[in-house]
Amino acid sequence: MRKKHFRPSTLYLALVLLITYLPIFIVVIFSFNDSKLPVAWKGFTLHWYATLFQDRALIEALRNSIVLGVVSSAAAAVIGTLGALGMARVHYKTKGMMEYLSTVPIMLPEIILGMVFMAFFSLLRLPFGWTTLVIAHTAFCIPYVYLMVKARLVGIDKSLEEAARDLGASPRRTFFDITLPLILPAVASGCVLAFAMSFDDVVISIFVNGPTLSTLPIKVYTHMRTGVTPEINALCTILLAVVTLVLLGSNLLRRKK
Amino acid sequence: MKRDRWWLCIVPLYAFTLVFVLGPVLYMVAVSFARNTGGYGFQWSFTLDNFRKMRDPVYLQCFQQSLLLALSTTVLNVLIGYPFGYFMARRSPRGKRLLLFLIMIPFWTSSLIRLYGWLILLQARGVLNRFLMWLGMIDTPLKILYTYPAVLIGMVYGLFPFMVLAVYTSVEKMDWTLVEAARDLGASPLRAFLTVTLKLTLPGLMSGVILTFVPSMGLFFIADILGGNKIVLVGSLIQDQMTRGSNQPFAAALALILSVMTTLLLWLYRKVTGTSDLEGMF
Amino acid sequence: MRKIETPPVLVLREVTKSFGQTPVLKGLSLSISEGEFVTFLGSSGCGKTTTLRIVAGLEAPDSGAVLLDGEDVTARPPEKRNVNTVFQSYALFPHLDVAQNIGYGLRLRRVDRQEIRQRVAEMLALVQLEGFEKRRASELSGGQRQRVAIARALINRPKVLLLDEPLGALDLQLRRQMQIELKRLQKQLGTTFVYVTHDQEEAINMSDRIVVMRDGRIEQAGTPAEVYDSPRTAYVARFIGSANILTGVPAGPCLLKNEYGTMRTPPVEGSGQVTLAVRGENIRFFREGGGDAALRARVTEKSYAGGMLRVFLRLGADGSGPELTISRQGINVDLEPGESVFLDWPAATAAVVEPDEEVEP
Numbered sequence: 001m002r003k004k005h006f007r008p009s010t011l012y013l014a015l016v017l018l019i020t021y022l023p024i025f026i027v028v029i030f031s032f033n034d035s036k037l038p039v040a041w042k043g044f045t046l047h048w049y050a051t052l053f054q055d056r057a058l059i060e061a062l063r064n065s066i067v068l069g070v071v072s073s074a075a076a077a078v079i080g081t082l083g084a085l086g087m088a089r090v091h092y093k094t095k096g097m098m099e100y101l102s103t104v105p106i107m108l109p110e111i112i113l114g115m116v117f118m119a120f121f122s123l124l125r126l127p128f129g130w131t132t133l134v135i136a137h138t139a140f141c142i143p144y145v146y147l148m149v150k151a152r153l154v155g156i157d158k159s160l161e162e163a164a165r166d167l168g169a170s171p172r173r174t175f176f177d178i179t180l181p182l183i184l185p186a187v188a189s190g191c192v193l194a195f196a197m198s199f200d201d202v203v204i205s206i207f208v209n210g211p212t213l214s215t216l217p218i219k220v221y222t223h224m225r226t227g228v229t230p231e232i233n234a235l236c237t238i239l240l241a242v243v244t245l246v247l248l249g250s251n252l253l254r255r256k257k
Numbered sequence: 258m259k260r261d262r263w264w265l266c267i268v269p270l271y272a273f274t275l276v277f278v279l280g281p282v283l284y285m286v287a288v289s290f291a292r293n294t295g296g297y298g299f300q301w302s303f304t305l306d307n308f309r310k311m312r313d314p315v316y317l318q319c320f321q322q323s324l325l326l327a328l329s330t331t332v333l334n335v336l337i338g339y340p341f342g343y344f345m346a347r348r349s350p351r352g353k354r355l356l357l358f359l360i361m362i363p364f365w366t367s368s369l370i371r372l373y374g375w376l377i378l379l380q381a382r383g384v385l386n387r388f389l390m391w392l393g394m395i396d397t398p399l400k401i402l403y404t405y406p407a408v409l410i411g412m413v414y415g416l417f418p419f420m421v422l423a424v425y426t427s428v429e430k431m432d433w434t435l436v437e438a439a440r441d442l443g444a445s446p447l448r449a450f451l452t453v454t455l456k457l458t459l460p461g462l463m464s465g466v467i468l469t470f471v472p473s474m475g476l477f478f479i480a481d482i483l484g485g486n487k488i489v490l491v492g493s494l495i496q497d498q499m500t501r502g503s504n505q506p507f508a509a510a511l512a513l514i515l516s517v518m519t520t521l522l523l524w525l526y527r528k529v530t531g532t533s534d535l536e537g538m539f
Numbered sequence: 540m541r542k543i544e545t546p547p548v549l550v551l552r553e554v555t556k557s558f559g560q561t562p563v564l565k566g567l568s569l570s571i572s573e574g575e576f577v578t579f580l581g582s583s584g585c586g587k588t589t590t591l592r593i594v595a596g597l598e599a600p601d602s603g604a605v606l607l608d609g610e611d612v613t614a615r616p617p618e619k620r621n622v623n624t625v626f627q628s629y630a631l632f633p634h635l636d637v638a639q640n641i642g643y644g645l646r647l648r649r650v651d652r653q654e655i656r657q658r659v660a661e662m663l664a665l666v667q668l669e670g671f672e673k674r675r676a677s678e679l680s681g682g683q684r685q686r687v688a689i690a691r692a693l694i695n696r697p698k699v700l701l702l703d704e705p706l707g708a709l710d711l712q713l714r715r716q717m718q719i720e721l722k723r724l725q726k727q728l729g730t731t732f733v734y735v736t737h738d739q740e741e742a743i744n745m746s747d748r749i750v751v752m753r754d755g756r757i758e759q760a761g762t763p764a765e766v767y768d769s770p771r772t773a774y775v776a777r778f779i780g781s782a783n784i785l786t787g788v789p790a791g792p793c794l795l796k797n798e799y800g801t802m803r804t805p806p807v808e809g810s811g812q813v814t815l816a817v818r819g820e821n822i823r824f825f826r827e828g829g830g831d832a833a834l835r836a837r838v839t840e841k842s843y844a845g846g847m848l849r850v851f852l853r854l855g856a857d858g859s860g861p862e863l864t865i866s867r868q869g870i871n872v873d874l875e876p877g878e879s880v881f882l883d884w885p886a887a888t889a890a891v892v893e894p895d896e897e898v899e900p
Contacts, residue, residue: 023374
């Protein structure tokens with residue numbers, strides 16, 4: 001084996017990564033700190049995790065965020081996938097314009113999207129709450145699914161569908177046997193991305209959530225404005241662990257393939 | 258499914274986009290020309306007052322501050338992120354996988370969580386100050402939190418993964434034989450980098466620039482948490498006018514200006530790179 | 540040997556097709572007999588692949604008809620035609636393994652599992668890929684993918700197997716080997732093969748009949764020997780075996796004359812200009828003129844390729860005329876650049892052909 005020689009770029013990569021992970025480690029470490037203030041290490045405790053699970057409002061917000069993410073990314077999956085499939089096959093004059101319009105929600109700063117939704121929903125007299133949240137989140141979830149599926153469709157060899165027809169499959173059968181399985185990974189990654197964006201969103205939600213409904217990011221945000229509490233550390237640590245595990249899992253899955 | 262029935266598939270997308278994207282945007286444009294009557298109300302009479310109001314030094318300064326912050330965020334991200342993405346793409350497959358994994362964790366983690374870490378770090382009696390005092394570099398705690406640098410740190414940090422991923426994707430799929438060819442033809446390493454590598458990875462870099470510049474105009478919560486209420490960005494201003502200030506037409510006018518700026522930027526990206534999809538995202 | 544007249548399995552009748560404003564097929568008619576190996580040969584854009592896609596049903600003709608086994612199938616979708624295609628890109632389904640790929644057609648026909656498994660195994664044996672059932676397309680080499688694509692099409696026992704430049708992506712050695720194997724398969728199964736290629740060597744090696752296409756029309760159809768030895772047009776003569784095309788006016792029995800000398804020809808009628816195709820390997824050369832027929836030429840270059848030595852000459856004593864090529868097996872030809880020679884050939888080895896637009900001397 002060739003001996004690895006040290007590259008200066010390694011130092012750079014390590015340094016930047018260190019700074020990247022520093023705040024994350026800080027959050028994790030202080031979630032186990034036996035002190036109300038995150039300034040000095042006072043000893044190990046799981047106390048904050050216990051209080052976290054007793055915080056009904058926070059748990060409620062977490063549940064809301066999960067439901068919201070699932071519902072909006074599922075709606076986006078249906079609308080976005082169908083849209084990408086249809087757009088690849090029709091040739092209307094308005095197509096380019098519509099394609100651009102449908103991706104506007106991720107191209108504009110979130111603040112504008114939140115603001116226009118707020119104004120528009122009050123114009124429609126929609127009650128602020130679940131309906132408005134789901135519509136707003138679906139709006140910025142659709143582009144992720146749509147663009148993912150579109151990119152995949154472009155990459156599919158046209159002769160695969162022709163081969164299926166040639167071997168005796170009806171157009172419907174061809175779609176379910178060939179096209180759908182081939183775009184499914186793209187639909188899935190679009191959904192995951194959409195879910196993550198929905199789960200992470202503060203700016204848009206804060207405009208349309210209404211007076212009583214709260215999502216996790218909104219809750220965390222309001223906590224942070226008033227100061228830091230170790231419970232939030234515990235919550236962040238749990239979410240970090242989930243992200244890491246999901247990423248590890250998907251990496252292992254891909255490696256197996 | 259018959260060929261001629263494919264149009265059915267796009268009905269939901271068309272309907273949703275027309276009602277919930279085009280509708281709100283057009284409404285915003287209309288409102289920006291309406292007359293404010295105070296207390297959440299406005300009158301449908303055409304006026305340019307909302308745009309004139311922006312010439313007020315207070316708001317001009319706010320725009321200037323936002324643009325400056327967005328610009329410095331973007332420049333810093335390019336300076337830090339481009340080398341990172343570049344070095345990352347030059348690693349062995351194993352190294353690439355590891356680095357990609359390490360970048361993906363912050364990418365997928367809520368920006369609030371990562372922001373929260375900085376909040377703890379930068380506090381007056383926080384970890385950084387204690388560390389610096391322990392080193393003996395300072396005697397009294399530095400005031401970092403609720404200052405401009407703190408906001409800048411938060412912005413750069415929050416948008417860093419986007420820049421890295423965009424650059425990485427671009428460098429990764431570059432044909433290295435082109436650089437070798439340039440070297441072979443007598444270009445110095447620096448010259449080869451400037452004339453070949455940089456040119457070929459420009460779409461990725463541009464995409465990274467947009468992915469950091471556009472959101473940084475609107476991420477009011479970073480400025481809010483790390484900057485206290487000292488730094489007022491256009492984003493915070495819009496939010497303020499929509500809620501507390503209750504001047505919808507003015508908020509709409511501000512948003513319109515911001516949208517036009519963003520759209521121009523995206524248009525420029527398309528012109529320069531000749532593609533419509535942002536590199537590194539899709 | 541006795542020739543049995545079999546009824547045509549595939550008939551194309553006055554088929555036309557345009558893409559937008561560009562006509563691709565301009566009235567193509569052909570009938571193909573059961574068990575025949577027919578090759579459509581032509582350069583890119585001549586309409587050969589479009590013809591194949593029209594037979595498969597992947598493209599609809601603007602006018603004309605496609606008859607399969609005497610039945611008009613012009614309006615039928617591809618899944619309702621008993622023909623199968625081997626695609627140029629192989630088009631193996633990436634999400635299915637080899638056995639699932641091959642068995643896909645049978646699964647669509649609701650053949651029971653046991654039989655599918657058995658027939659897939661048979662096909663794998665036929666294409667010499669036993670034990671590859673569970674592999675994915677991405678884990679196969681180009682040649683192996685090719686075999687899977689053939690097996691996937693043949694398992695459905697099609698009336699006609701359509702092959703669209705199936706060897707295009709393989710390297711030369713593998714291509715030669717696959718040519719032999721394809722021919723063996725076709726003989727063994729007796730299936731009608733319709734093959735598309737731009738490679739004349741492939742066409743000559745495998746086909747019972749070659750259909751030379753040009754610009755949406757059939758230029759000539761016949762056995763490899765026919766198109767090689769008696770090309771109908773200058774285009775065919777040049778395309779197959781790259782013949783030299785010469786022109787002259789009759790100057791005696793079996794003689795033509797032009798500004799560079801006289802040359803031998805099969806008997807011709809009339810006194811107008813005649814176009815002649817002469818193959819490089821049939822041209823003899825002399826240092827001194829003496830016979831009744833000879834063309835003056837000057838050697839310009841020699842080059843060796845594919846087991847053949849080619850000598851390039853230009854007509855005329857000063858070498859100012861059009862180019863001409865002599866070819867010989869091996870690497871030794873007693874000619875050096877700059878030399879001036881006389882050329883001649885046996886009258887029977889030259890062919891009178893129809894000239895084409897780009898008139899050659």
